[in-house]
Amino acid sequence: MDTGSVVAPTLAAIEALHGTVLMARALVSTGRRVDLAGLDTEAACLCAAVAILPPATARSLRPALESLARDVDGLAAMLPSP
Numbered sequence: 001m002d003t004g005s006v007v008a009p010t011l012a013a014i015e016a017l018h019g020t021v022l023m024a025r026a027l028v029s030t031g032r033r034v035d036l037a038g039l040d041t042e043a044a045c046l047c048a049a050v051a052i053l054p055p056a057t058a059r060s061l062r063p064a065l066e067s068l069a070r071d072v073d074g075l076a077a078m079l080p081s082p
Helices: 004-030 039-051 055-060 062-076
Strands: none
Touching: 004 039, 004 055, 004 062, 055 062
């Protein structure tokens, strides 16, 4: 398996989800309501994609995934209580 052929689209998916989270954080910070209904599904698909990668390949994505996780945590902290 050519690791570049699976890393690039997976990294692109991480970056796309990261962009979505950053946009949501920006909207929430200005007092706007955001609909995060699809975020769980996107995150689950991303996790499934990473889970089937060879361990060494998946490890190469760790910094991007950790950055995404920090931003998701930041978004969660900004959301009002239900």
